[in-house]
Amino acid sequence: MKLSSQAQAFVLHFGEMGSRWGFNRTVGQMFALLTIHPEPVNADQLAQALKISRGNVSMGLKELQAWRLVELHHLPGDRKDYFTAAGSIWDLARTVFEERRKRELDPTLTLLRQLLLNEPQDEQEAEAQERIQEVYDLLELLDQFANTLSRLQQKDLLKLMKLGSGLSKLLELKGKVKGGPSKAK
Amino acid sequence: MKLSSQAQAFVLHFGEMGSRWGFNRTVGQMFALLTIHPEPVNADQLAQALKISRGNVSMGLKELQAWRLVELHHLPGDRKDYFTAAGSIWDLARTVFEERRKRELDPTLTLLRQLLLNEPQDEQEAEAQERIQEVYDLLELLDQFANTLSRLQQKDLLKLMKLGSGLSKLLELKGKVKGGPSKAK
DNA sequence: TACAATTTTCAGAAATTTCTGAAAATTAAG
DNA sequence: CTTAATTTTCAGAAATTTCTGAAAATTGTA
Structure with missing residues (x-):
């Protein structure tokens, strides 16, 4: 070769x-x-x-x-x-993306979840837990979002990625359109 | 301490x-x-x-x-x-995200761009260039998307990440709504 | 300027990761 | 079963990365 x-x-x-x-x-x-x-x-x-x-x-x-x-x-x-x-280049990218999500996020989510189970013993710890909670919430959201992206059809993913500045305009629409997606959360 | x-x-x-x-x-x-x-x-x-x-x-x-x-x-x-x-946890996450985009994507885009400038000398190279082009297109799109996400207001980012399965529904709407975002190329 | 406090640098040491190659294990065919 | 082809393993070697600590540089004060 x-x-x-x-x-x-x-x-x-x-x-x-x-x-x-x-x-x-x-x-x-x-x-x-x-x-x-x-x-x-x-x-x-x-x-x-x-x-x-x-x-x-x-x-x-x-x-x-x-x-x-x-x-x-x-x-x-x-x-x-x-x-x-x-598979195709797209398949490969998706796989790398998923695999990295697993390796980079999941272990941390697991640890933080455990830390948050403990009752804080003093003011210091309570404050630290607040920050841990913030980090947890953010990483959890990121993790879910990454999952959502992984599951999208290639054509939808392509559409999304090509939106550019149209993305914020599209987001404004959310919930304002008859028959549109219902408000999440 | x-x-x-x-x-x-x-x-x-x-x-x-x-x-x-x-x-x-x-x-x-x-x-x-x-x-x-x-x-x-x-x-x-x-x-x-x-x-x-x-x-x-x-x-x-x-x-x-x-x-x-x-x-x-x-x-x-x-x-x-x-x-x-x-800054806040969100600021930190955004910074890490941007910084990683720069370090993980940009050098590769630069190299691939250079490789694509060369005229392929034979059938073998032409085929390789096709694959390089595919990789380039995908990474370029990813890079732009990452940029778009970085620039989003925190509230929009939050909205987007919370969409979950609502995301594909929202994407279907694109271009179908009077006064909605215009079709991005 | 002189001086003490503080930070930075960087050569070599230590730790970690990656790689080699020979031996062991596995696999398929007769 | 035996043999040859192929793959895997893994101990030690090599390469790379990270860390230390003493010396050099910088900074602020008087």
Whole structure:
């Protein structure tokens, strides 16, 4: 497998950005490669193209599977496992988005919920709990919103994202229109 | 400065989560402490409360300033610098969101834009460019949407996030209502 | 200016994460 | 069952990130 210099640059960049997106350099590179390369690729090809060890590829694929970002394929007459990116670019983005929501929000929500169960023992703690409650409310709302977005049909999501400044105008309409959506909360 | 066990747990958790949110453990802890502690805190107090070195505190504060998450204060008759979290929880969340958009999206958009300037030299490259274009279009749209959300008034943002399943209903309305927002391209 | 208080810097130490490669485990075919 | 192909594991090595603490720089006061 040879990568064009375009592909090379794309892959290397996704490696660099990897850590910001929640995976390490080689996992980022593997993901990028599978994303620009439409044909299924096996582990040896990945190792060769990215110049990393076979063991590292195995671990990276395991992680990409945990993220549900890759699909396993088999080619007739070949015992090797072949991989492709799972679905369209939009599917991939949605999956990364959901997975990050889970990893970045859920553990914190769980902890804060526990903290809020305790009765504050003094004025100091009562004050701290107030702030914790504020953080909790906000993260909970964010979490629900992220969930709502994940569940939207692609065409609705596209419509929403393209609204731009039309979004606030649309929000003004809410509840003011006969037969429109009813007031939430 | 003594932290209640509540506060302690909160701070430690934000330390653990720190890396997922874009900063390291101690920066996460410092941010958490400033968030639950309403009164201004100086560097020595941070070092003492978090049991880290003075130098580390200095570096962490520099980073929090780069993120625009802290505000500097001075107490009369005290030469030390005092810090608080910058603004309300909502302000902080908005700042983190904006800052992450910049760090996670912008560099990639810049690179992809450059890659798309090159004329593809062969069929292989043309195909790769198609995929790069798809990724670019999606990230660009995401970037703009994130910008739109950042600029929304808090009350509109709240309204939007609380819509839940009402969101798709509201989207159906778009363009169908006399005097409603005009169709965005 | 001189001086003490305070903050910043940064070289090296410590901690953590990632990677390699050989050995172990698994899988499929005969 | 045996064998060969393939994948996984994981101990230690390498790379990277974070942290410390002493020295240098800066700041405010007199």
